[in-house]
Amino acid sequence: MATALPEWQPPPAPAESAELPRLLVYNSLTRSKVPFIPIDQDGKKVGWYACGPTVYDDAHLGHARNYVSTDIIRRILSDYFRFQVFFVMNITDVDDKIILAARQQHLLSEWLAQHTEVDQEVREITNQAFLMYVAKHLPLLSNVVVLANYDEQVELAYGHVLKGQSLTNDGSPPGDKEAKIRMHMRTAESAVQALLALDHTYDAFVAKASGVLLPYIDSLYKRTVKGTDHHIFTKLTKRYEQRFFEDMAALNVRSPDKLTRVTEYGPQIVDFVKQVQDHAFAYETHGSVYYDIKQWESTGGVYARLEPWNRNDGELQADGEGALSTKPSGSKKSAADFALWKASKEGEPSWPSPWGDGRPGWHIECSAMASDVLGKQIDVHSGGIDLAFPHHDNELAQSEAFWHESGKDSRQWVNYFLHMGHLSIQGSKMSKSLKNFTTIREAIAKGDWTPRGLRIVFLLGAWRDGLEITGEVVKAGRAWEDKVDNFFIKIRDLQSRMTAMKLDVNAGTNGVNGIKMQNGAGSVADALAEAKRKFHDALCDSFDTPTAMRIISDLITLYNTQKHNPDTLSLELGRWVTEMVVMFGLDAQHKSGDLGWSGLDIPEQAKPFIYPLSQLRDRVREQAKAGGVDIATLGKLEDRDTRYSDNQPYANAYADFQRKLFQLNTQGASPKDYLAACDHLRDSVLWQLDIYLEDRDAESLAALVRPVSQSLRDECANKEAATAAKSRAKEEAQAAEKERLDRGKLSHLDMFRTTEYSAWDEEGMPTHDTEGKELAKSRTKKLRKDWTRQKQLHETWSAANQA
Known part of the structure; x- marks a missing residue:
């Protein structure tokens, strides 16, 4: 049964002069597609707030999914629909995860600085850290963990999880809980390896044991960190904020128009919390301030508008409060109430407030900064789908309580919530906490992915x-x-040939403008017009990029089937596709007026040599x-070109090919030899320089000069694998045939002359067994079949040896 939704209030109608696209947007507030209407009466400006990263580690591919998808929608709104988007994003540089990570790293670094080798003290501390870690995170293990038998103990306690079963082993599918167990097992196993090995260097030991040492050393020394030691935490966040934006630039994600931290x-957040409290929707206890959900709802306000079915999910609520959120007993009126301001405990940074030294709750930061x-009202708010509850639901409740004194007269703080789907790996959400991720920079550096x-894929x-x-x-x-x-x-290539022939590459391409459509060209012109219409409709349908991408692909397929399209029509199609892929952000290096995207050219230093070659x-x-090569008619050739240095591979390729032509000419080579030299240049010399010459014999056109793409490499590798497989099959067949022939070396006349028999006829067929008894007819019949087969094999072998 569907959960009832509070009534969504559409933005007021824009001025009559405003021209808005027929854009529908899937809105998490309504769980449906609704017309997109900006607050701006002119229908031009759009205010957008996006939840930014929590910066305590490198961004991973799951973050890329969120921020790249957000960037795509932002580009569609601004570059396609021509809205003036003001994009605001925050940096969370203080929260429970950051505090814990920064403090742990700082304290472990200080502790490690006091040791220079893996001495007895280091081993004892590491063993204690290991036991504490196992007791907390792997409770099914025995209370007494024996390092030497650790693998057997893990198999006994968690073998079903390792085999892909759920933790409860009841047939239910595994999920994040099981992913966390596997993560903790990896951390513990690494510490076991460090403790059992006797030959580890100090750095290698620490690298393996740090997973258990971090929380243990923190538990011993966190009281030494003062609330005013902000540098301990900002040192970490500044580093990872910089790395985050480096990653975003690499992915061609536009920078925010306004960045907040x-x-x-601090002062604005304190004022925000104070106003919510003054409106009677928050209360203070033990130096912390909590949002009063019951009081908000008693005035007609709505809580958990985005995911009401999760409002009683204690696990999600606890996750929203943070890892350092343990409260004194009886501190909250309701378990669902959430912290707006937290009293700082030992080892946590703090700022002054009317309630004492403390720090912001996680959710309040976005409300205060966005507001x-x-x-008081925002067009668009976005983030990953995992932020819908409790983060965005809590944002909504506290912000509406801030701006309005009662739930009854509260207006929706956000008009459109956009939530990006998350990225999964083996069925589990990719996340830092699960440590089941690949960072963006790792994926790009290894070549697993390119930004484009x-x-x-997104x-x-x-x-x-x-x-x-x-x-x-x-x-x-990759196929797209x-x-x-x-x-x-x-x-x-067409544009280059038209330019060389001094044709107008900007001529009109519409059939009514004087270009006569032939051989299906009219259908391509019509298809282009239809594609533009359908593409627009797809983007108006809640940014339906899968359909838009398919429209581009289908249009190119149709174009490729038509062999004689007018040149100017081809260029118009090329320009439109270029505009759309650039609009999607698929070319960070695109220059205005360029046709196509970057990455299609060979290196600049290669062009002076490779194009003439x-x-x-x-x-x-x-x-x-045509039947013969006349070297005199090929143009000026130089047997040796001393202008080119030996470390210039492109120049060397040009010079070497010229020398090869002279050599073939001197030898009086056949046309076949020249063609073989041309193939070698294409398939070996230039291929190794990441350049491919695509011959177009059917069109009687010059070869296309292009870089070697991954698909070409894969195609080549597949061909080589197929050739190798064919060669292996041939060798195996030849070996089998040789074995068969070798079996025929024995004559059928001699094959049965063994001690198993005592008498034979003139054909070598046995007539009596070793005891002199005559063979039964059934046995003789079987032996005759064997004799006949061997006779055929022997005759084949004899014929082969005579040849």
Whole structure:
């Protein structure tokens, strides 16, 4: 049964002069698609607040899913629909996770500085840390953990989890709980390896044991950290904030128009909490301030508007309060009430407030900063789907309580909530806390992903749906990119040829403007117009990028099937596709006026040599296919070019090919030899330089000069694998045939002349067994079949040896 929703209040209608697109947006507040109407009466300006990162570690691919998808929608609104988007994002640089991570790293660093080797004290402390870690995180293990038998103990207690079963082992599917157990087992196992090994260097020992040492050393020394020691925490957050924006730049994610940080909003947050309390929707106890859900609802306010079904989920509520959120008994009126301001405990940073030294609650930061920058009502608020409850639901409740004195007269603080689907790995959400992630910079550095390839995969999936990276997903993304690559390469080549022939590359392409459509060209022109319409409709349908991407792909497919499109029509199609992929953010290096996206050209330093080389090769192939190569007609060739240094591979390739032509000419080589030299240049020399010459014999056009793409590499690798498999199969067949022939070396006349028999006829067939008894007819019949087969084998062997 669907949960009843509070009535959503659509923004007031814009001025009659405002022209708005027919844009529908899936709104988490209504769980449906609703018309997008900005608060701005002119229908131009859009205020958007996005929850930014909590900066205590490197961003991973799950973060990329959120921020790239957000960037795509932002680009569609601003670059396609032409809204003036003011994009605000926060940096969470103080919260429970940051406090814990920064303090643990600081204290462990200080403790390690007091030791220089793996001495007895280090081992004893590490063993105690290990036992505490296991007791807390792996409770099914025996109270007495024997390091030497650790693997057997884990298998006995958690073997079902290791085999992919749920923790309860009741047939239910595994999820985040099981992922956490596996993470804790990895951490504990690493510490066991450190403790059992006797030959570890100090750094290697620490690297393996740090997972258990961090929380243990923290438990011993956290009281030494003072609330005013803010530098301990900002040292970590400043570093990872910088790395986060480096990662976002690498992914071509636009920077926010306004960036806010929690540590820079202390007074405003205090004032915000005080006003909520003054409106009677918050109360103080033990130096902390909590939001009073019951009081809010008693005045007609609504709590948990986004995910009301989770309002009594204690686990989610506890996660929202943070890892350091243990409260004195009886401190809250209701278990669901959440902290607006937290009294700082030992080892936590603090700021002054009317309730004593403390720090902001997690949810209050966004309410205070967004309200300060964007005011009492916001067009769009976004974040990952895992933030819907409790974070965004708590934001809504406290912000509406801040701006309005009672629930009855409260207006919705946010008009449109957009929640991005998360990225999954093996069925579990990718997250820092589960340590089951690949960082963005690792994925790019290893070549697992390119910024464009990752964005294409996200575009091929709906922004609000979950996404699990599988082989099929990767294959689909690569196929789409390859198709567009090939299309742009052809269109650029066409543009170059038109420029060389001094044709107008900007001429009109509509059939009514004087261009006669032939051989299906009209259908492509019509398809382009239809594609533009459908593309627009797809983006109006809650930013339906999967459909939009399919429209681009289908249009290119149709174009490729038409062999004689007017050149100007081809260029118009190329320009439109270029505009759309750039609008989606698929080309960070795009220059205005360029056709296609970047990455299609060979290196600049290669062009002065490779283009002339390709043209020379084209002339050689043309003459060779015509029956003979006349080196005198190929243009000026130099047997040796001393201008080129030995470390210039492109120049060397050009010079080497010229020398090869002279050599073939001197030898009086056949056209076949020249063609082989051309193939070697393409398939070996230039391939190793990451350059490929795509011959177009059917079109009688010059070879396309292009970089070697991953798809070309995969195609080549598949061909080589197929060739190798064919060769192996041939060798195996030859070996089997040789074995068969070798069996025929024994003559059928001699095959039965063994001690098993005592008499034979003239054909060598046995007639009596070793005891002199005559063989039974049934046995003789069977032996005759064997004799006949061997006779055939022997005759084949004899014929082969005679040959």
